[in-house]
Amino acid sequence: EIEPSWCLAAHLADLFTFAGYHDLTLQLYPITDFTEDKKVKLNEHIVHGYASSLMKNSIYWTKGADYLIYSCPSLGRTTLASYLERIGASSNAEISTKVIAICEKYRFRDIISSVSKIQTRKFMRLGNIPKALNWCKLIEDDVLTKHLVRKFIWYSMVDGCPEEIFDFRTLPLNSLCEDFSFLLKYSEFHSLYSCGDVCRSAKILTSIIRSEIAPKEFYFPLFYDLLPLLELDECLFSEEDTYELMRIFQDLCSSYINKSVIFPLILSQRDEKLFTMKNLEIVRLSLTRNLSKPLLSDDFSH
Numbered sequence: 412e413i414e415p416s417w418c419l420a421a422h423l424a425d426l427f428t429f430a431g432y433h434d435l436t437l438q439l440y441p442i443t444d445f446t447e448d449k450k451v452k453l454n455e456h457i458v459h460g461y462a463s464s465l466m467k468n469s470i471y472w473t474k475g476a477d478y479l480i481y482s483c484p485s486l487g488r489t490t491l492a493s494y495l496e497r498i499g500a501s502s503n504a505e506i507s508t509k510v511i512a513i514c515e516k517y518r519f520r521d522i523i524s525s526v527s528k529i530q531t532r533k534f535m536r537l538g539n540i541p542k543a544l545n546w547c548k549l550i551e552d553d554v555l556t557k558h559l560v561r562k563f564i565w566y567s568m569v570d571g572c573p574e575e576i577f578d579f580r581t582l583p584l585n586s587l588c589e590d591f592s593f594l595l596k597y598s599e600f601h602s603l604y605s606c607g608d609v610c611r612s613a614k615i616l617t618s619i620i621r622s623e624i625a626p627k628e629f630y631f632p633l634f635y636d637l638l639p640l641l642e643l644d645e646c647l648f649s650e651e652d653t654y655e656l657m658r659i660f661q662d663l664c665s666s667y668i669n670k671s672v673i674f675p676l677i678l679s680q681r682d683e684k685l686f687t688m689k690n691l692e693i694v695r696l697s698l699t700r701n702l703s704k705p706l707l708s709d710d711f712s713h
Contacts, residue, residue: 421461424454458482459490466494476513492519499526504534504542511549524550531555535562564594564629593625600636613640613647621655630663634694641697646704657698664691 458478465475472494479487499510499522507526514523527549534543540563547556596619603612619625620633637656640647648656 417457417461417464420457424457428454455483455485459486462487463490472498473509473513480517488517491517492522495519495522496525500529504530535559560594564597564626593619596624609640609643609645610647616640617648617652617656620659621652627666630659634660634663638694638697641701648701648704650702653698653701660694660698
């Protein structure tokens with residue numbers, strides 16, 4: 412609860428100020444999270460105590476932040492920084508988001524970075540990569556961002572396109588890399604495919620595979636994403652595309668058989684079932700059958 416004595420004293424201090432007692436000063440006694448002694452006006456000292464009591468309250472702490480900034484010019488900013496660090500480090504994501512908003516409002520850049528790192532690592536431990544990325548973008552740490560982008564690729568490949576899609580365009584431009592470019596296109600593919608636009612999704616997936624922008628260990632899942640499109644009656648792939656896809660797939664199979672491609676363990680649970688000679692042959696046959704579709708399409712057109 413808010414301490415009644417500070418609440419009453421703060422209002423009395425306002426009355427003294429309005430009554431013209433502007434010269435009252437008080438030697439500062441030690442205050443929690445602030446050890447430097449200063450002489451301040453009586454009303455500032457009292458409002459500081461009132462604001463500090465608000466900061467300890469789970470409902471009114473955001474109001475306490477405003478009091479510290481606007482009514483405590485000598486002590487408020489340092490005290491608020493101390494409280495924000497403590498609240499942000501020990502709170503859930505919802506409260507930490509409010510802490511970030513206050514830090515942005517009053518320009519506490521270091522605290523934004525500190526709180527964001529804590530939340531990023533928390534969601535990394537929980538395996539929630541999209542939320543970890545959302546917090547990571549506030550840190551502006553390129554190495555960690557690229558690491559999480561790669562993690563998100565694995566996350567997407569294992570579980571399919573996640574329900575919680577991270578908006579990659581909100582990342583800093585200097586975090587762009589080949590993995591990131593691949594992930595943007597892969598997300599676009601899933602978006603179009605889920606909307607039933609098989610023609611454009613087929614073109615994007617073909618472009619991803621042919622451009623070879625994806626890390627090599629992710630190519631088998633890409634071909635399994637390709638399989639439903641190959642099995643459609645509609646001709647979605649040109650003869651040139653099909654031959655090139657067959658070449659890439661053959662090279663991939665040779666690398667896999669020769670163990671020259673190291674597949675991440677995170678893919679193993681899904682792909683133990685997929686990476687069998689039988690399933691590899693299904694993809695190969697689908698690609699081969701697809702070669703006849705452009706010919707049949709031409710025959711019907713004539």
